[in-house]
Amino acid sequence: MALKRVMVLTGGGDCPGLNAVIRGIVKRASQEKDWEVIGCIESFNGVLREPTEIVELNEKAVEGLQIQGGTILGTTNKGGPFAWPVRQQDGTWTTVDRSDEMIRKLQYLGVDAVINIGGDGSQRISLGLAQKGLNIVGVPKTIDNDLSSTDYTFGFQTAVQICTEAIDKLVTTAASHNRVFIMEVMGRDAGWIALHSAIAGGADICIIPEIPYDINKIKEKIEQRYNKRHGYCIIVVAEGAKPKGGTTVGTESSEVGYQHIRLGGIGHQLAAELKAAGVEHDIRCTILGHLQRGGTPVAFDRILASQFGVRAMEEVIRGNYGQMVAYRHPDIVAVPLEEAVRAQNLVDPNGSLVHTAKGLGIEFGQDTPVSK
Numbered sequence: 001m002a003l004k005r006v007m008v009l010t011g012g013g014d015c016p017g018l019n020a021v022i023r024g025i026v027k028r029a030s031q032e033k034d035w036e037v038i039g040c041i042e043s044f045n046g047v048l049r050e051p052t053e054i055v056e057l058n059e060k061a062v063e064g065l066q067i068q069g070g071t072i073l074g075t076t077n078k079g080g081p082f083a084w085p086v087r088q089q090d091g092t093w094t095t096v097d098r099s100d101e102m103i104r105k106l107q108y109l110g111v112d113a114v115i116n117i118g119g120d121g122s123q124r125i126s127l128g129l130a131q132k133g134l135n136i137v138g139v140p141k142t143i144d145n146d147l148s149s150t151d152y153t154f155g156f157q158t159a160v161q162i163c164t165e166a167i168d169k170l171v172t173t174a175a176s177h178n179r180v181f182i183m184e185v186m187g188r189d190a191g192w193i194a195l196h197s198a199i200a201g202g203a204d205i206c207i208i209p210e211i212p213y214d215i216n217k218i219k220e221k222i223e224q225r226y227n228k229r230h231g232y233c234i235i236v237v238a239e240g241a242k243p244k245g246g247t248t249v250g251t252e253s254s255e256v257g258y259q260h261i262r263l264g265g266i267g268h269q270l271a272a273e274l275k276a277a278g279v280e281h282d283i284r285c286t287i288l289g290h291l292q293r294g295g296t297p298v299a300f301d302r303i304l305a306s307q308f309g310v311r312a313m314e315e316v317i318r319g320n321y322g323q324m325v326a327y328r329h330p331d332i333v334a335v336p337l338e339e340a341v342r343a344q345n346l347v348d349p350n351g352s353l354v355h356t357a358k359g360l361g362i363e364f365g366q367d368t369p370v371s372k
């Protein structure tokens with residue numbers, strides 16, 4: 001019997017659990033007699049480059065991978081088949097669409113199906129390729145948890161755990177020095193990492209993109225945390241947060257093929273705004289950055305990633321393409337890619353988790369109270 005080939009790849013920023021998905025796919029495929037798995041290096045680059053960079057993935061190659069952070073296949077959040085960077089004669093860069101050429105190459109390589117593990121950008125690529133007739137299944141990943149068709153993406157809980165432990169550590173130094181500590185976390189336009197870790201870590205103030213802040217509200221809360229000069233205050237701020245009427249803090253990237261604004265710096269801006277507003281206590285700012293994406297996945301993410309891997313392979317076996325696997329508690333389901341990329345999953349300022357946080361006394365810097 002001729003073997004069918006499924007090609008697996010990881011795209012976008014890495015996150016803990018990617019290897020557990022790869023392992024789930026390979027282990028489930030190995031239970032079938034007619035499927036073999038190959039991995040494409042650095043998202044679709046392994047196919048788009050000459051010579052081709054693909055590797056065989058068998059049970060031996062994925063042994064014990066559920067505990068390993070990062071991705072054994074490598075990844076990139078630049079370029080891709082629809083926007084491949086090409087240097088022009090004058091030295092500037094432009095992009096070309098290489099999707100048709102890539103699909104032809106996949107046929108030549110005997111690839112019957114593709115599993116694309118990635119965030120919203122990667123799943124938009126999956127959708128584009130599905131619309132061109134490629135047999136493709138998506139698996140949602142991101143620490144940001146900003147995909148709307150799944151209850152959770154894997155990687156998110158690990159990031160929250162890392163941030164929570166960081167708050168636990170900041171509390172002792174903040175209390176010893178009577179300081180205000182600002183901790184800036186990732187999440188792009190979504191405040192999920194900030195909100196979850198602020199609750200778990202017992203922060204006093206949580207600033208998220210979904211609730212533009214009023215600096216005076218934040219100042220008021222800080223002063224409540226002090227008795228004259230004694231006290232401390234922990235502020236968690238999401239990288240995509242902005243003041244009321246203001247904009248996010250970030251920089252254009254000069255990296256070739258990088259299409260996002262690199263968010264970051266709101267923590268220091270907030271410190272400066274608080275000083276300008278008259279806060280006299282010491283203020284320090286910690287930016288957790290890529291620490292949030294490193295290391296081994298927590299158990300929840302290992303389990304979710306394994307579920308996604310097994311289910312994605314089962315969609316391939318069934319021939320149910322153009323889908324993204326998703327978690328809808330307590331089930332793993334498949335949703336059409338069109339639906340999967342339609343909307344972002346953002347924090348609802350009137351939702352239950354913000355309500356809980358307010359019940360715990362966490363200040364959001366909001367100038368108008370939300371309905372209960």
Ligand code: F6P
Nearest residue numbers: 013077142143144186187188263
């Ligand atoms: O989307 C995941 C994420 O970690 C965001 O939270 C963050 O803004 C971005 O990626 C950082 O990207 P890079 O790794 O390119 O700096």
